[in-house]
Amino acid sequence: MAKDYGLENTPLNQQRRANYAQSDEWTVEFLGKSPVGHVATHWDGQPFITPTLFWYDPDKKSIYFHSNITGRLRANIERHPEVCFETFNSGRLLPSNVALEFSLQYESVVVFGKVRIVDEQEEQEYALNSLLRKYFPEMQPGIEYRPIIDEELMRTSVYAIQVESWSGKRNWKEQADLSPDWPALPPK
Secondary structure (H helix, E strand, C coil), rough: CCCCCCCCHHHHHHHHCCCHHHCCCHHHHHHHCCCCCEEEEEEEEEEEEEECCCEEECCCCEEEEECCCCCCCCCCCCHCCCEEEEEEEEEEECCCCCCCCCCEEEEEEEEEEEEEEEEHHHHHHHHHHHHHHHHCCCCCCCCCCCCCHHHHHCEEEEEEEEEEEEEEEEEECCCCCCCCCCCCCCCC
């Protein structure tokens, strides 16, 4: 039975390019395999974007990531908890015989929510160990690497974005739209 994530019909998913919209299940699967995300924060009028490794916890509807204990990302989050998160995968560039129909194969997820700094050590370890399992599932703590130690946690900020709305989109056409009123493209 399909799991109801309660986000599929959010206003963000009902907007532009609705024909590319994907289900909550697809979005969760994509978040599980996509390697890099970007967190957009702001400081008054100045936007700031940070690439990051991340892990999505479907039970908590939260995206976890980490950074240094100090820096612009943490300062922005402390001041403004509203964030936007994005992750994507791209394929081939798609030429067309109409300038505005040139395209790209892509799949992406955009998330809006509020971020918090994870203060409790148990949740910090849970999030960081889950990140390690996502990126290095074949490696075992205590066997192939030293587990996380308290001194490392004291130098690390762990964050959780509570997902309020999201949009999963996929456009993986083999060819861009073409006009019959213009000469066809030569075959590749």
